[in-house]
Amino acid sequence: MMMDAGLDNPFWSALQTIHRDLAETRGPVARYPAEYAPFAGVASPDGDCGDALEALTGEGETVYLLGIAPRAVPAGWQLQAFRPLAQMVCDAPLVVTEGPEIIPLTETHRRDVLALTAKVYPHYFRTRTMSLGRYFGIYQDGQLAAMIGERLGTDASREMSAICTHPDFNGRGYARRLTAWLTNDTLARGVQPFLHVSHENPRAKILYEQMGYRVRRDIGFWSLQRG
Known part of the structure; x- marks a missing residue:
């Protein structure tokens, strides 16, 4: 690609x-x-x-x-x-593990999405972030157990973002299932899937590598505050 x-x-x-x-x-x-x-x-x-x-x-x-x-x-x-982030890309379809149904997340799910991201992904998710792309999730027992979405991108690429799991549902492979599913959907549309992961989160980086993502480059990351 x-x-x-x-x-x-x-x-x-x-x-x-x-x-x-x-x-x-x-x-x-x-x-x-x-x-x-x-x-x-x-x-x-x-x-x-x-x-x-x-x-x-x-x-x-x-x-x-x-x-x-x-x-x-x-x-x-x-x-x-x-510290620079690892920017990773995927070039070929991934294995999608069996698991619960993946559904599109819409305005009706916004409260659940904001509650989950506030708990486990709080740094950059805002009230209208869901409007930047498509978001998908897995519900269990009436609760949003895990989610993934599209954030950045161009006509040729899309970022896999907000990949997170509620602590009550860790260890069930939901994040892996969601990531592989959305990656494959993106590839099928002729678009490059990519994601960013911190080197301080080696567990996630290793998981993405095992799934089939590769590091494209380390990419600089900065905060800029107005005095």
């Missing part, structure tokens, strides 16, 4: 393509509305981003950058580099 160049600058690329109707853009900087995601992208590390950043962010607000960060930020701003 042809590799998507947009993967090197995922936030900016998504905001210029599949999420351009949501993007708040000023010149070389674009961001998601805060209720969708705390993410911003820059076109180039060498662009003059000062005025655009000032226009797009509020006092004390923090946004996150992935892949590319500006070399220079306005006085009083704090750019903090985190």
